[in-house]
Amino acid sequence: MSAYVRAVRLVNFRNYAGATALLSPGLNVIVGENAQGKTNLLEALAFVVAGSSPRTPNDSEVVRWGESFVRVEARIADGEHERRVAVGYAPGSKKRLTVDGAPVESLARYAAGAVGVRAVTFFPDDIRVVKGAPADRRTFLDALLSSLRPAYARAVAEYSKAIQQRNQLLRRIRDGLSSKRTLATWDRKVVELGLELLAGRAAAAGPLDEHFGAAMSALYGPQKASVSYSHSATPEDYAEALREAHGADIERGTTSVGPHRDDLRILLNGIDLTTYGSQGQQRLATLALKFAARDYIRNATGQDPVLLFDDVMSELDERRRDYLARCFLESTQAVISTTNLRYFEPGVLRRARILSISGGSISQTTKSSVDNSR
Ligand SMILES: Nc1ncnc2c1ncn2[C@@H]1O[C@H](COP(=O)(O)OP(=O)(O)O)[C@@H](O)[C@H]1O
Ligand SMILES: [Mg+2]
Structure with missing residues (x-):
């Protein structure tokens, strides 16, 4: 099985002061109202996997307002092994990339191999x-x-x-x-x-x-x-x-x-x-x-890259949503944000991990507890 992200920790990343998310292989659904931090969480995942944000070339932008640094850490599951990777940045100093605590000097090498997992992102702006x-x-x-x-x-x-x-x-x-x-x-x-x-x-x-x-x-x-x-x-x-x-x-x-x-x-x-x-x-x-x-x-x-898709279901008809949901379930790992869980069928949600986002904090629902609530 390809590598995937098992956990991510955000410190001062956009509207997150400090938060941790556990992720599963297969489908993970991020759900929450508007402006709670769904997009930001996907961006943080891309930030730690690729060493930079796909949404902005300016690292200072992701630092939480009023704070002096940002840090995102992740645990990458790779077969039997687990790798700890981290990206830290304080405006004015050089960005620090580490794999298992050891600095990686080149951003290109961090992103293209050292982390051991790659991401494909979709943000609504990508229509450009x-x-x-x-x-x-x-x-x-x-x-x-x-x-x-x-x-x-x-x-x-x-x-x-x-x-x-x-x-x-x-x-x-x-x-x-x-x-x-x-x-x-x-x-x-x-x-x-x-x-x-x-x-x-x-x-x-x-x-x-x-x-x-x-x-x-x-x-x-x-x-x-x-x-x-x-x-x-x-x-x-x-x-x-x-x-x-x-x-x-x-x-x-x-x-x-x-x-x-x-x-x-x-x-x-x-x-x-x-x-x-x-x-x-x-x-x-x-x-x-x-x-x-x-x-x-x-x-x-x-290796399968992880899919980080922001609000991808909202403008699609049901046939296409069902097709996508199946693609995501069959992926090594997909993290998909939505304002509405009803875009996913109950049978799909039972096999997914659900993360609820509210005001920059994350609460987890395990697969089985979604099961029990139905
Ligand atoms: N650098 C930052 N520091 C603090 N808050 C930020 C920063 N950048 C964006 N935000 C805020 O994060 C909030 C949540 O954004 P977002 O993840 O796009 O929400 P969602 O995708 O759930 O609609 C927005 O209200 C925005 O103002
Ligand atoms: Mg959003």
Whole structure:
């Protein structure tokens, strides 16, 4: 069985002063009224598993207002073993990541292996992956690949830095402060890193398309759905295209080709969901992309990631809710928040662990006590 999160402890995480949740394999349902901390608990789980929040790049945001630090600890069950992992952060100092008490210096290594479990998250805002700008789709893809390979995460960071520096140079050339000859040196570096990104993304595109198609036909219907990578320049033409764009790039002071300008096209029956999808189609496609990410991680690592899905049932019809509930029950671990337990059938709830959230405190209901109350 794949690893899963057995327990999580939150200290000063958003509206939680101090709280502990015990989790089961299979389905865990977080229930509570609005603004009680359901989303925050899912975010805390993602924070401790990945070392950072999927909702904000700014760690200070998750520190409880008026407090000086945040800490989230988890116990990871991995076969016979149990691993203790923790993320601690005090604004102004470096974030501390530990596994069994030993510091892990690299965030990429913590997230992509050291914890021993990965998470696939769904927050309602994630609809931007389908609906939003190309950058949102690139972030989705890069985060997925980074969670599998620290080397990819490093290449993403270095590429982004190289592009920023190239853009600065372009502006200096435009303003007559640098010579055009220096550009060739930067181009070589940019192409070298960019090709690493393109190779990683190209290898993922085929499998993701396949998993996405399967998830969409289960969630949406038999229509043909696909996701494909859209290049601003192919790997073969990349260096050439960058050279050809010199004039225009200098004029604008930005780099117009490369993986930072690429996109994912998400199609349903040949129609681009980003531009023409209804809200409902975009939401289901977002969900299908998350299941595609799950399948991709499963194939790449042999381990099931945990699913952390926020308020996913509310906008779905009954058939889709029942389908999802079955997926969650069969997952190694799924943690799903809802305002309404009635979105789950009694038979499903009997097999789930229920966590009730109120004002930043968590009360547990064991599986058997849900049983007895019926
Ligand atoms: N850094 C923070 N410190 C304290 N409270 C916060 C912080 N960030 C968000 N909150 C509060 O947490 C509350 C619960 O949020 P949330 O988890 O989104 O609720 P739910 O998902 O149950 O509707 C909100 O009222 C919000 O104002
Ligand atoms: Mg919420």
